[in-house]
Amino acid sequence: MKKIIECVPNYSEGRDISKVEKIVDCFRGKTGVKLLDYSSDADHNRSVVTVIGEPDPLVEAVVCSIGVAMDLIDLNKHKGQHPRMGAVDVIPYIPIRNVGIRDADECAKKTGELAASRFGLPVILYEKSASAPHRSDLAEIRKGEFEGMAAKLRDARWKSDFGPDTIHPTAGVTAIGARMPLIAYNIKLGTSDLSIATEIAKKIRHRNGGFRYCKAMGVELKDRGIVEVSMNLTDYDKTAIYRVFETVRMECRRYGVQVIGSEIVGLVPMKALIESAAYYLGLENFSAEQILENRIWMD
Amino acid sequence: MKKIIECVPNYSEGRDISKVEKIVDCFRGKTGVKLLDYSSDADHNRSVVTVIGEPDPLVEAVVCSIGVAMDLIDLNKHKGQHPRMGAVDVIPYIPIRNVGIRDADECAKKTGELAASRFGLPVILYEKSASAPHRSDLAEIRKGEFEGMAAKLRDARWKSDFGPDTIHPTAGVTAIGARMPLIAYNIKLGTSDLSIATEIAKKIRHRNGGFRYCKAMGVELKDRGIVEVSMNLTDYDKTAIYRVFETVRMECRRYGVQVIGSEIVGLVPMKALIESAAYYLGLENFSAEQILENRIWMD
Numbered sequence: 001m002k003k004i005i006e007c008v009p010n011y012s013e014g015r016d017i018s019k020v021e022k023i024v025d026c027f028r029g030k031t032g033v034k035l036l037d038y039s040s041d042a043d044h045n046r047s048v049v050t051v052i053g054e055p056d057p058l059v060e061a062v063v064c065s066i067g068v069a070m071d072l073i074d075l076n077k078h079k080g081q082h083p084r085m086g087a088v089d090v091i092p093y094i095p096i097r098n099v100g101i102r103d104a105d106e107c108a109k110k111t112g113e114l115a116a117s118r119f120g121l122p123v124i125l126y127e128k129s130a131s132a133p134h135r136s137d138l139a140e141i142r143k144g145e146f147e148g149m150a151a152k153l154r155d156a157r158w159k160s161d162f163g164p165d166t167i168h169p170t171a172g173v174t175a176i177g178a179r180m181p182l183i184a185y186n187i188k189l190g191t192s193d194l195s196i197a198t199e200i201a202k203k204i205r206h207r208n209g210g211f212r213y214c215k216a217m218g219v220e221l222k223d224r225g226i227v228e229v230s231m232n233l234t235d236y237d238k239t240a241i242y243r244v245f246e247t248v249r250m251e252c253r254r255y256g257v258q259v260i261g262s263e264i265v266g267l268v269p270m271k272a273l274i275e276s277a278a279y280y281l282g283l284e285n286f287s288a289e290q291i292l293e294n295r296i297w298m299d
Numbered sequence: 300m301k302k303i304i305e306c307v308p309n310y311s312e313g314r315d316i317s318k319v320e321k322i323v324d325c326f327r328g329k330t331g332v333k334l335l336d337y338s339s340d341a342d343h344n345r346s347v348v349t350v351i352g353e354p355d356p357l358v359e360a361v362v363c364s365i366g367v368a369m370d371l372i373d374l375n376k377h378k379g380q381h382p383r384m385g386a387v388d389v390i391p392y393i394p395i396r397n398v399g400i401r402d403a404d405e406c407a408k409k410t411g412e413l414a415a416s417r418f419g420l421p422v423i424l425y426e427k428s429a430s431a432p433h434r435s436d437l438a439e440i441r442k443g444e445f446e447g448m449a450a451k452l453r454d455a456r457w458k459s460d461f462g463p464d465t466i467h468p469t470a471g472v473t474a475i476g477a478r479m480p481l482i483a484y485n486i487k488l489g490t491s492d493l494s495i496a497t498e499i500a501k502k503i504r505h506r507n508g509g510f511r512y513c514k515a516m517g518v519e520l521k522d523r524g525i526v527e528v529s530m531n532l533t534d535y536d537k538t539a540i541y542r543v544f545e546t547v548r549m550e551c552r553r554y555g556v557q558v559i560g561s562e563i564v565g566l567v568p569m570k571a572l573i574e575s576a577a578y579y580l581g582l583e584n585f586s587a588e589q590i591l592e593n594r595i596w597m598d
Contacts, residue, residue, distance in 0.1 A: 006591075036594060096591065181591070188583070245580050261581035270569060270592045277575040281544050282560035284487070292305075292395065292480065293569045293592065295335060 004097035005055055005104055006036075006181070007062055010089045011047045011069050012078050014040040019072045020047045026065035032057035045080025046089070052096060059107050062091060063114045066174070070119055074170040075146045083139075085146050087171035090138060092127065093178050096269070104178035105129045112176045116163030122153060122173045123162040129177035131161050138175055146172045180235040183272060184265035186219070186228045187248045190258040194220045197227035200251045204229070204244060211247075213239035226260070236269065242276040303396035304354055304403055305335075305480070306361055309388045310346045310368050311377050313339040318371045319346045325364035331356035344379025345388070351395060358406050361390060362413045365473070369418055373469040374445045384441050384448050386470035391426065392477050395568065403477035404428045411475045415462030421452065421472050422461040428476035430460050437474055445471045479534040482571060483564035485518070485527045486547045489557040493519045496526035499550045503528070503543060510546075512538035525559065535568065541575040 013019050020040050024047075027035040033053035040047040053061065066088050073087035091111060093104040105128055112123035130136035134157065144152050150167045152158045159165065160173065167173055189197055197218030202208045205216040213235035219228050229248055233239055249259045271288065278286050288294055312318050319339050323346075326334040332352035339346040352360065365387050372386035390410060392403040404427055411422035429435035433456065443451050448466045451457045458464065459472065466472050488496055496517030501507045504515040512534035518527050528547055532538055548558045570587065577585050587593055 241576075241580065259581065261583045263583045264585060264589055266589065267591045267594065268589055270573075270590050273576040273590070274569075274572050276580055277541075277572040280579040281540065281575060282558065284560045284562045286563060290563055290565065290567055291569050291572070292566045295566065 001098045003055055003099045003103060004052055005058055005099055005107055006050065006052045006094040006096050007058055007091065007107070008048060008050050008094070009062060009065060009091045011049070011065075011073070012045065012075060012080070012084045012087050012089050013069070013073050014045045014047050014080065015042050016072075022072060023047070023065050023068050024049060026061050026068055027051045030057060030061055033061045041082075043080065044082035045078060046082050046084065055099070055103060055107050059110045059114070062111055063118065066091075066111075066115045066121065067119055070121065070168070070171040075172045076170060078146070083142050083145050085142050085144075085149050085172050086121075086174040087168075088174045089142075090126070091174060091176040093176075094181050095178070096181070101128050101178050101180065108176045108178050112162040112174075115174065115176075116160075119168075119171075121163050121168050121171060122160035122166065124158070124173060124175050125161045125177050126175045127177035127179040132157075136177075141175050149173050180213075180237065181267075181269050181272075183233040183236050183241065183268050184231070185233055185241060185244070185262065186230045186265065187245060187262045188221070188224075188226055188228045188260045189252060190260045191227060191255070192220075192225045193255075193257075194218050194227050196252075196255050196257055197229050200248055201229050201231075203251055204247055205231075211239040211244060214244060228263075233272075236272040236275070240275055240279070241272055242279045245276075300397045302354055302398045302402060303351055304357055304398055304406055305349065305351045305393040305395050306357055306390065306406070307347060307349050307393070308361060308364060308390045310348070310364075310372070311344065311374060311379070311383045311386055311388050312368070312372050313344045313346050313379065314341050321371060322346070322364050322367050323348060325360050325367055326350045329356060329360055332360045340381075342379065343381035344377060345381045345383065354398070354402060354406050358409045358413070361410050362417065365390075365410075365414045365420065366418055369420065369467070369470040374471045375469060377445070382438075382441050382444050384443075384445050384471050385420075385473040386467075387473045388441075389425070389437060390473060390475040392475075393480050394477070395480070400427050400477050400479065407475045407477050411461040411473075414473065414475075415459075418467075418470075420462050420467050420470060421459035421465065423457070423472060423474050424460045424476050425474045426476035426478040431456075435476075440474050448472050479512075479536065480566075480568050480571075482532040482535050482540065482567050483530070484532055484540060484543070484561065485529045485564065486544060486561045487520070487523075487525055487527045487559050488551060489559045490526060490554070491519075491524045492554075492556075493517050493526050495551075495554050495556055496528050499547055500528050500530075502550055503546055504530075510538040510543060513543060527562075532571075535571040535574070539574055539578070540571055541578045544575075 037050040093107040201216035204210040215232040219230040336349040392406040500515035503509040514531040518529040
């Protein structure tokens, strides 16, 4: 069974499309690697690539792209709205198929090692690959941005995991790590009262005592005259969609409000929805092997 | 996007494994065709192959297997417990991916045409491919078996759809048709009273006024001291899993009995479970394109 991992590297170039194309070329025409999507934002001056592949060829293609990006991007000249600390700013690896978070972590560490040894790039491991709890949050790592990173790396708490102890003069620092797929999930409430969605968001999100892998906020949908609890579920294996849905429904009772539906924005792993079906149908002894599509694409 | 169809041909040979292997060889090493499974039953003297593929190469491989089976099997000498009328007894085509029942029907008709023109085999189209309503049920078509088919084909109601007006002297008649994937689904009730499962089965099955694509019966699970409503769902697009589940739950109230779980036996198309998740979560505007796996395997 083929192992499939996703990678979503972010490059600090979103204006010179010829440069972006040279970077993206690293993901084209390679066995075991498939480019799914890429997009550039001129305001952010940043490009995001979505690519999947088998672990080894995927890592090799990502490392290739790091080399190309370092040749083309000089952060001393980079301006954009999005915070950034590296020519390749961040490289998340995400387990997709026949793999777990450990395989994604291995990819992250291999990429870090190779980028350090081949290009002299300092690398900080983040998220599930972080070498200490305070180093897992990307926003925390990136604080100070490119301009402040030279000083930050001298702090023992922010020492690089791979590569030199100081920034690369033009390419800065790169964060690399494994994370679970993220699901953008919104639950719609039959009320126009934003405070109800905001209150419920607080109850279910990690920050205020709710589910560990749930970020949430209340949002108004003025067109429809309703509100929603807008969420990111950052580990659907541990904070399941149906559990969040039922908890929001339960909290709604306090306000005499109905849940009128929900919505998944963007991509969702099949397993996250299968889990919800299995819960509601009370499926006994169900295995992913029973899904016809899994048999078809097994190898 | 690749079109994928499943075919589950049944051959009237389950004892001479060297012959079975020669038939199965038609599905090996061919581009666009993948052999998923095959099994032989000596008592039934019958073998069943499960193969998937793109429509054209799949049809070509199935036709190849008809030719091989006709060379190897003489129904005049065939004995077995399972009713049969042809060396290749029945060939169902099932839509799996990026296809509908019409594509499966096209495969069935092409296979019938080719088997008739190449091998002089009479073919009766059945299920969704049937040329008249009374010809859709396989059991009805097969009544009389090989020994009675010569007489039956002379009846205008049972005229062959392709090929000669009479049986092939050694290979009989073959039924070919399109059908939806079948889901074997059981709902467990928290009681040992079989009559409750039997009563509920009657209420939900087509034969007694229930859902059109639901066959059901009550079954006792002695080991667990419970009973179940045991079902075949023959078109999950039109008779959805969750609708059957909720209806059984509703009927259980009359008896003060709980639904304690359910079970899918064997394979299930991903879409059948995604539909259930979408119902329970009240998903708005959800598209199969949002399932990550569908993006990966799109081509």
